[in-house]
Amino acid sequence: MLDKKLNKLSLLTILVGTILLFDIGTIISNIYISPILEGYGLPDIFIYLKTVIFFVIFVILMLWQNNKSFNLTKTTVRILIFLGFFTIVAYFFSLFMYKYVLIFDTAEIIRNNILYGNPNLVFDFSAQNYKTLSYVTTIFGGFNSEAILFAEALVFEIFLFKSKTYEVKEEKKHEYDLFLFDPTISILFIVLAIVSFVSINIFTFRYDELASLEMGISILGFMIVASGISPSAQLIKGRGEPVTKSFFRGNYNLLFVLLILSTIIFAGLFSINVVFISLNRSSYRLVTSLIALIISIVLAVKVYIKLRLDNK
Numbered sequence: 001m002l003d004k005k006l007n008k009l010s011l012l013t014i015l016v017g018t019i020l021l022f023d024i025g026t027i028i029s030n031i032y033i034s035p036i037l038e039g040y041g042l043p044d045i046f047i048y049l050k051t052v053i054f055f056v057i058f059v060i061l062m063l064w065q066n067n068k069s070f071n072l073t074k075t076t077v078r079i080l081i082f083l084g085f086f087t088i089v090a091y092f093f094s095l096f097m098y099k100y101v102l103i104f105d106t107a108e109i110i111r112n113n114i115l116y117g118n119p120n121l122v123f124d125f126s127a128q129n130y131k132t133l134s135y136v137t138t139i140f141g142g143f144n145s146e147a148i149l150f151a152e153a154l155v156f157e158i159f160l161f162k163s164k165t166y167e168v169k170e171e172k173k174h175e176y177d178l179f180l181f182d183p184t185i186s187i188l189f190i191v192l193a194i195v196s197f198v199s200i201n202i203f204t205f206r207y208d209e210l211a212s213l214e215m216g217i218s219i220l221g222f223m224i225v226a227s228g229i230s231p232s233a234q235l236i237k238g239r240g241e242p243v244t245k246s247f248f249r250g251n252y253n254l255l256f257v258l259l260i261l262s263t264i265i266f267a268g269l270f271s272i273n274v275v276f277i278s279l280n281r282s283s284y285r286l287v288t289s290l291i292a293l294i295i296s297i298v299l300a301v302k303v304y305i306k307l308r309l310d311n312k
Helices: 010-032 042-066 074-115 119-140 146-165 183-198 209-227 229-237 245-278 285-308
Strands: none
Touching: 010 042, 010 074, 010 146, 042 074, 042 209, 074 119, 074 146, 074 209, 074 229, 074 245, 183 209, 183 229, 183 245, 183 285, 209 229, 209 245, 209 285, 229 245, 245 285
């Protein structure tokens, strides 16, 4: 477990809280200030995921600092920091790509519909382009512009490197049976991460309400699953070695929580894809979401059994 006296994490908590305020400001800006475009872009979906993730991280850090009975392992804290960093980078990329698509579409409209198109429709297309470019300029000056996201990612990267030196409490080490460190758990986590990534609709840049919900859920599922690869790999590294009880239970508890969340998420994703069948919009993601759901359940059962067998 992390030593609360030697690791205050106050600066990290302030940083996460500040980013959370920026995210809330971005959501308010998207609703009341930014021009409303047709459909939803990936950043419009991602900002809600980013807000939820940073809210969860903020709550966990606040609980750790203010609740004596609430403990975190070093691995858990590093995963939280990595998750925050990955979220910022992913949002940055989605914002960059979406703005590129908008500017490219605007250029195409200017060339095909204004310069060489019907002169009677010039005003209509100009108004459409103005709305699109106003949206882009609003993003440039918003709470989550690329410059601010770059600064957030840079500071988070500093915390990510610093987290390697966090002090942990001295604990007694135990010899656990080898069967409690199942290598298939780590392998299945990697497979689950691949399947969950394939379940993301990455070939579309604009979405309707249902498709945006599917996109948000699938991205969240992938991020949660990807967060479990590191602790599952660390458990395999501890195979045959004396480890602390907090290492064993902390990593398995973290994996179990992640798997419960992923099971719920992929069940929801599968349900949405079933609805798509009735709308004649079915895709391969129906199969991948079902596979991800099955793997999540299998992994959750495996991890639960390991936790039940702990007698140290």
